[in-house]
Amino acid sequence: MKTSLSDTGIKVLSCKNCITGENENISFSNGLLLSVEKTGEINSRFYTAPGLTDLQINGINGIDFNDTTLTTDDVISATEYLLSRGVTTFYPTVITNSDESIIALLGTIVKACEIDPLVNNCIGGIHLEGPFISPANGAKGAHDELYIKAPDWELFKKFQEAAKDSIKIVTISPEWSNAEDFIKKCVQSGVIVSIGHSIASNTQISNAVKVGASMSTHIGNGVPLMLARHPNIIWDQLSEDELYACIIADGIHIPDTFIKVVQKTKQHKTMIVSDATCFAGMKPGAYTRHIGGDVVLDENKRVSLKAEPGILAGAAKSLPENVETLLEHKLFDLKTAWQMASVNIQDFLLHNSTGYTAPVNDMVIFTRNDSSIDIETVVKNGTIVFLKK
Incomplete structure (x- = not known):
């Protein structure tokens, strides 16, 4: 043999x-x-093992899903790169931008799916992270406050039309007065609603879950640096049994102790996302990007603002590198770490994404x-x- x-x-x-x-x-x-x-x-x-699934990825290996110069060839190249890393399903993530830019980016991603059958098979849907998030400092993260706005169903329908109904996940802050109505309409249309970039109250989070929100976007990130001991946006989400929790397990965005708390609390409802930017796969150095401006990628794959080194400017580890980090830090065994990047996510999608069909014969050796x-x-x-x- x-x-x-x-x-x-x-x-x-x-x-x-x-x-x-x-x-x-x-x-x-x-x-x-x-x-x-x-x-x-x-x-x-x-x-x-099963193929890995990344629910939140902004770019990879020099390709930025949020750069309006994005081409269909870029999307195809990104897919090929991700496959070489064991990621067989991914959700390219388009973040807060002008309406025109979002529509253009959605169109490019969809066109790549139409051109290339393999890309179409690998892209499970598009994750729209914004513009319906909190404008508060800390909560908004690197999102441009100029384009942040309250949930707008008519605008979302325009986005969905440009995406040819490929938007499968939308991250919003439930603190907006019309958030509950928006969440209901999204869920009724088969779109997963995730809570993120928010300073919502306990009641607002609870109500969002009651009307259908089912996921937390990179919990522990996209929140102000200073929070009340309790209640606060993190504990409130962890306490909601129906919410699946996404974490960035790159060893940079959140500490090991917090990762352990999330996994112990959520167990099989814990999911790893890379939240990778175009810097994942690139060599260390100084770069300029349209979001964040001048940034520095160091040898530990930490991306920070050149002018303010203490402030993160995105993630630079792919999903399998997140799994490796969990193993290196001895937080979990191989089975548990890989499940959080594959099996747990497939379980979430099967229970929360209308019409979702699990991949058949996706495998990594x-x-x-x-x-x-x-x-x-x-x-x-x-x-x-x-x-x-």
């Missing part, structure tokens, strides 16, 4: 499933997945050296889409 994916004559590979713990023989032929069969004890360095994960093969819908040279 072959044990190296670099051998082009391989037909069967023995792996350990990192979620179930079972040993499996995986059969391939002509780039297609033939079968996955349970087997007995094996001695293999390969692991297999990798080797592991302590906390380091080395992607060997990626399968999308039963077809090999990445094979390590």
Whole structure:
């Protein structure tokens, strides 16, 4: 039996499933997945796992989903890069901007899906993060206050028309007076509503959940630096049993202690998002971007404002790097860490996204050296889409 994916004559590979713990023989032929069969004890360095799903990603490897110069080729290149990292499903995230810019960006992403079937299969939908968020300092984060506004259903319908109904998640702050009505309409139309970039009160959060909000956008971030001990926007969301909690587990945005609290509180409702910017995958250095201006990416993948080094200007780790960080910091075992970036997210989508169909035969095969994960093969819908040279 072959044990190296670099051998082009391989037909069967023995792996350990990192979620179930079972040993499996995986059969391939002509780039297609033939079968996955349970087997007995094996001695293999390969692991297999479900494809990763990123619900919030602003860009990758120099490509920015929020730059109005974005092209369909950029979206295709970003998809190929993400597949090479084991991300088989992602939700390109368009943030607060002018109405015209948002419409243009949505159109480009949708056009890329129409041009390329693989891109269409990998993009589960678009995540619209804003402009219906809080303008308060701290809560708004890097979003431009000039374009922040109250939830507007008619405007959202224009966005959705430009996106050809591809907006599947919208992040809003429930503190606006018309938020509940907006949330109801979104949920009725099959759109997931996530709470984020907010200073909403306990009552406003509770009411938002009652009318259908089901997710917390990067909980622990997008909030003012100073909060009341209790109640506050973080505790209030953690206490809502129906809310799934997204966290950025890059070791930079939130401390390990907070990650542990979220996971203990939410358990299988804990989901990792990268919230990656275009700097994920890029070399350390000084850069200029349309959001944040002059920034510095250091060797630890921390992105900060050049003028104010203490202020973060985005994330620069991909989703698998978030998983690696959890392992490196010894917060969770491989199974739990990978579940938060795959299985938990699929469970959330199945229960909260109208008409959602879970991917079939999406698979990642990798080797592991302590906390380091080395992607060997990626399968999308039963077809090999990445094979390590």
